[in-house]
Amino acid sequence: MAKLELIDIVKSFGATKVLHGISLTIESGEFVSLLGPSGCGKTTLLRSIAGLESVTGGSIRIGGNDVTQMPPENRDIAMMFQSYALLPHMSVRENVRFPLRMRKRGTRKEQDERVQAALETVQLGHLAERMPRQLSGGQQQRVALARAIVSDPKILLLDEPLSNLDARLREDMQVELIELHRRLGLTTVFVTHDQEEALSLSDTVVLMNGGRIEQTGGPQEIYAAPRTHFASEFIGSANLVPVLVGTGDTGLQAKLPSGELVPLDAQETTRGKATLALRQEDLKLLPAGTERPGTFHASVETQVFLGARIRYVLRVGDLRLKCLAPATDLFAPGEKVLVQVPEGRARIIAERGE
Amino acid sequence: MRDRAEDLALASPGILLLAFAFILPIAEMLRLSIVGHDGGTTFEHFTRFLTDPYYLGIVWRTIYLSIIITLFCAIVGFPLAYVMARATPSLRLWLIVLIILPLMTSVVVRTFGWMVLLGRGGLIPFTLWKIGFVGRNFTLMQTEAAIVIGMVQVLLPFTTLSILGVVMKIDRRLEEASRTMGASFLATLRTVVLPLAMPGILAGSLLAFTLSVSSFVTPSLLGGVRLPVIAGSIYESATKTLEWNFAAAQSVILLVGVLLALTPYIKLSGRRHG
Numbered sequence: 001m002a003k004l005e006l007i008d009i010v011k012s013f014g015a016t017k018v019l020h021g022i023s024l025t026i027e028s029g030e031f032v033s034l035l036g037p038s039g040c041g042k043t044t045l046l047r048s049i050a051g052l053e054s055v056t057g058g059s060i061r062i063g064g065n066d067v068t069q070m071p072p073e074n075r076d077i078a079m080m081f082q083s084y085a086l087l088p089h090m091s092v093r094e095n096v097r098f099p100l101r102m103r104k105r106g107t108r109k110e111q112d113e114r115v116q117a118a119l120e121t122v123q124l125g126h127l128a129e130r131m132p133r134q135l136s137g138g139q140q141q142r143v144a145l146a147r148a149i150v151s152d153p154k155i156l157l158l159d160e161p162l163s164n165l166d167a168r169l170r171e172d173m174q175v176e177l178i179e180l181h182r183r184l185g186l187t188t189v190f191v192t193h194d195q196e197e198a199l200s201l202s203d204t205v206v207l208m209n210g211g212r213i214e215q216t217g218g219p220q221e222i223y224a225a226p227r228t229h230f231a232s233e234f235i236g237s238a239n240l241v242p243v244l245v246g247t248g249d250t251g252l253q254a255k256l257p258s259g260e261l262v263p264l265d266a267q268e269t270t271r272g273k274a275t276l277a278l279r280q281e282d283l284k285l286l287p288a289g290t291e292r293p294g295t296f297h298a299s300v301e302t303q304v305f306l307g308a309r310i311r312y313v314l315r316v317g318d319l320r321l322k323c324l325a326p327a328t329d330l331f332a333p334g335e336k337v338l339v340q341v342p343e344g345r346a347r348i349i350a351e352r353g354e
Numbered sequence: 355m356r357d358r359a360e361d362l363a364l365a366s367p368g369i370l371l372l373a374f375a376f377i378l379p380i381a382e383m384l385r386l387s388i389v390g391h392d393g394g395t396t397f398e399h400f401t402r403f404l405t406d407p408y409y410l411g412i413v414w415r416t417i418y419l420s421i422i423i424t425l426f427c428a429i430v431g432f433p434l435a436y437v438m439a440r441a442t443p444s445l446r447l448w449l450i451v452l453i454i455l456p457l458m459t460s461v462v463v464r465t466f467g468w469m470v471l472l473g474r475g476g477l478i479p480f481t482l483w484k485i486g487f488v489g490r491n492f493t494l495m496q497t498e499a500a501i502v503i504g505m506v507q508v509l510l511p512f513t514t515l516s517i518l519g520v521v522m523k524i525d526r527r528l529e530e531a532s533r534t535m536g537a538s539f540l541a542t543l544r545t546v547v548l549p550l551a552m553p554g555i556l557a558g559s560l561l562a563f564t565l566s567v568s569s570f571v572t573p574s575l576l577g578g579v580r581l582p583v584i585a586g587s588i589y590e591s592a593t594k595t596l597e598w599n600f601a602a603a604q605s606v607i608l609l610v611g612v613l614l615a616l617t618p619y620i621k622l623s624g625r626r627h628g
Contacts, residue, residue, distance in 0.1 A: 050530075050534050051533070051534075052530050052533065052534070071533070071538070071539075072530075072533040072534050073533050073534075073535075073536045073537055073538050073541075075534075076536075077534060078534060078535070079530075079531065079534040081527050081530075081531055083525070083527055085525070085527045085528050085530070085531035087528060087531075087532070087546060088528075088550070089549045089550055098532070098535050098537075098545075099535035099536055102532075102535055102536035102537040102541060102545075103535075103536035147535070151535070151536070157534075
């Protein structure tokens with residue numbers, strides 16, 4: 001367990017720059033997610049922390065020690081791979097013992113005890129003699145997890161470890177990861193492209209895009225107050241609408257391209273051209289004929305039934321808005337509806353570069 | 355549409371070639387090996403070969419030289435194959451061309467090249483003498499060392515390419531995982547890559563061994579008449595002393611020996627696929 005400091009990390013592959021000066025401090029015992037679309041540099045950053053990629057510039061410190069030039073085997077980290085990377089020629093027990101054997105930790109007997117304890121932690125004590133290929137995907141993953149925690153590493157690195165599991169197993173593993181982290185308190189860096197996973201697991205979410213950190217914050221903060229275009233689109237996939245902000249009859253309001261008006265919070269400071277972010281699940285649909293202040297007209301273009309919810313694609317003038325409504329709000333395609341934006345849910349995003 | 359007749363028609367040229375050029379001669383060889391001087395059936399040729407210390411000496415030399423050659427091929431071939439497998443595709447192509455290139459020159463030309471390098475006053479003995487490693491100018495020709503050097507060069511591509519095929523299939527992330535678990539590069543090579551490459555090393559070594567025990571040109575030219583190997587001895591019997599039946603018996607012994615060496619591998623690979 002140690003503090004991890006990344007200072008101005010730059011990484012280029014040939015002429016292509018994939019990390020543009022990443023600075024990040026991860027406190028001892030913190031669970032941090034690197035979240036972003038594929039190609040945003042999150043995996044490269046993780047591999048740089050592990051020492052599997054050498055950085056082009058900047059420095060990496062683990063527990064205060066500069067490890068930038070250190071080969072991976074000396075960094076005292078553990079990494080769990082997306083493909084699990086279990087050694088196919090070794091049994092489960094030998095796989096889990098491997099880090100202890102290579103780091104020469106303790107006697108053979110002590111190693112055996114720690115291996116058994118790690119396997120019990122992931123409820124695989126009874127499968128120790130199996131070979132990896134004899135295990136299911138979920139079991140292989142638990143072995144990989146046991147192998148990652150057995151040596152009590154300073155930093156635990158997880159590279160999309162849950163993405164190869166089916167939905168139910170993934171939920172179980174998420175819960176287990178949270179409990180394991182609470183119990184062991186390992187400094188953990190978790191790479192994922194799944195925003196729900198990042199929001200539900202981490203103390204801090206680091207949102208990355210194009211080799212830069214877009215926004216860093218707690219899950220609630222990231223979700224409630226995305227600061228950039230990208231952040232609001234990636235988290236909760238909000239509708240982004242170009243608007244004109246000004247003061248009207250009912251106070252501060254945003255004017256949509258079609259002329260419809262959306263009321264805004266009075267403390268909003270931006271004026272003139274701006275971007276309005278409307279989260280899909282925030283939009284409330286009302287039947288036509290119940291007009292009231294703060295609603296605007298739209299028509300249903302498409303309806304997609306998702307089980308607990310229905311996704312509507314709405315048309316407002318030339319504009320398309322996506323909306324996630326409870327399955328009880330039934331509207332047919334072509335039907336006129338009223339859209340209400342609840343108070344405080346219409347957010348104006350400062351344009352990048354302003 | 356495929357049916358038996360079409361399959362057979364397609365395969366027939368190959369089958370005919372095999373029958374006439376391989377199965378028939380082997381059958382004839384088996385027959386000749388048990389025909390005595392008087393024309394009757396006998397095992398005298400086998401008894402003669404297996405009881406004469408001179409011939410047993412030839413068998414022993416053939417076997418231990420082949421083992422040394424095979425070991426050298428594996429020891430040099432494994433790191434080479436690993437480097438090739440982990441190189442960029444274009445570099446790998448050049449390395450493959452580089453190690454296959456010697457195979458494209460005639461054995462005689464290549465062996466002549468070794469004669470130039472290894473003979474008295476040749477580059478290697480002369481350099482060693484001038485540096486002061488040895489006290490006088492000497493020749494490496496007509497020695498077992500010359501046979502080993504020449505054969506390793508001939509067989510290295512076979513071993514290397516067999517190992518390369520297997521190492522290419524080893525997931526690179528296993529090595530990365532091993533590094534993050536505290537294993538140095540060399541420890542990873544030993545504990546992860548080597549065990550996983552073992553099937554390729556075994557296959558390549560067996561290939562080198564079987565080609566080596568039955569090789570004729572290189573040992574004869576580099577080792578000379580004082581260091582005969584089995585293939586050379588068969589050649590002597592068949593062309594110089596004209597003992598066809600004895601030559602056939604020696605060939606059968608060589609054939610059986612090679613088959614015995616192959617069985618463990620066939621069993622191993624059969625179990626893996628089955």
